[in-house]
Amino acid sequence: MTCSIYAIAKKNSDFAPLLAQQQRACQQFKATLEIVDIFPKALTNSSNAKSLYSKALSPYLKPSIPAYALHPAGKTYDSQEFSQILSTHAHVQFFIAGAFGFEKEFLTRCTPLSLSPLTFSHEMAKLVLCEQIFRALSLLNNHPYHK
Secondary structure: OEEEEEEEOOOOOOOHHHHHHHHHHHHOOOOEEEEEEEOOOOOOOHHHHHHHHHHHHHHHOOOOOOEEEEEEEEEEOOHHHHHHHHHOOOEEEEEEOOOOOOOHHHHOOOEEEEOOOOOOOHHHHHHHHHHHHHHHHHHHOOOHHHO
């Protein structure tokens, strides 16, 4: 099982140890949690942000791999439902846009997913997503973490 997270984000050394801890935790279930931060250098203003996000993230979209885009209007899942996403695929991709969100065209290529009605910083959303991936793996492997 591989879960790949692609985020429009600058590296943040404050969150790096927490993300690394989540990656190590997933390894106990023989799962790889891949985190790729991408920051388009040409990003200079809000008018071109969404198209730059699409251009930066599109090469990572693989048609044969289920793709989920974090989006406020996306479907919310409880932990059991979320674990079922992982149970049926060997590889799942997650995409996190920058502050201006996704272009509509990019969203048509993914399944929109919401972690919560609350708004999180990109780093916090990435960390919450990593924790939910670990929780889903725990559920699938009958590990007591979920309880």
